[in-house]
Amino acid sequence: MLLLFLFGTDAFYPWAKAIHFIAVVSWMAGIICLPLLLGYHTGLTKGSSGSETFKVMERRLLRAIMTPAMIVTWIFGLWLAWKGFAFSGGWLHAKIALVVCLSGLHGYLAGAVRRFAADTNDKLASHWRILSAVQMVLIIGIVTLVVVKPF
Structure with a gap:
């Protein structure tokens, strides 16, 4: 009732x-770090202690930080889109589309x-580096739309 x-x-x-804002920062921190962790993990021997350590870090980052923050x-x-903007504005629609892509x-x-x-990863470390660039472009687009509201 209070809520x-x-x-x-x-x-x-x-x-x-x-x-x-706190949730966005937490989610973005995770979405920036996870592809880097996966890239470093790619170079490790499957079943090694280092690989097993990365598995724990990746799982904890995803489950304890990223997914709750995304929700x-x-x-x-x-x-906020409903209360503050009544879901109006082209910039808001574009931002939501980019957030859907980020999701x-x-x-x-x-x-x-x-x-x-x-232990079934078949991607190279370069794949994860490229993915890092893609997510940065999405984040830059989202922040630009929120701050500038160009349309």
Whole structure:
């Protein structure tokens, strides 16, 4: 009941923005780090102690930080889009489209973590470096749309 009251008040809006921003920063930190970890993991011998350590780090990053942060980002982001902008504005639609792409990348990375855990990765380290560049382009686009609101 308290949450329904809070979500309905204008006083909650700055708190929602803060929570959304914290979740975005956490999600982006993970989505930047995970492809780097996977790239380094690629060079390790399957079954080695180093490989097993990377598996634990990748799984914990994905499950403990990235996925919860993505969920909170979506929940508060959609609420902010509804409450603050009534889902209007071309920049907001473009931003949501880029966030959908970033969420798809998150899913791809989650699948990669599962493949690494099963020792079935078939991608080269260069693949993960290229993926890092792709996610940076998405992040730059999202931030630019939010700050500049060009249309």
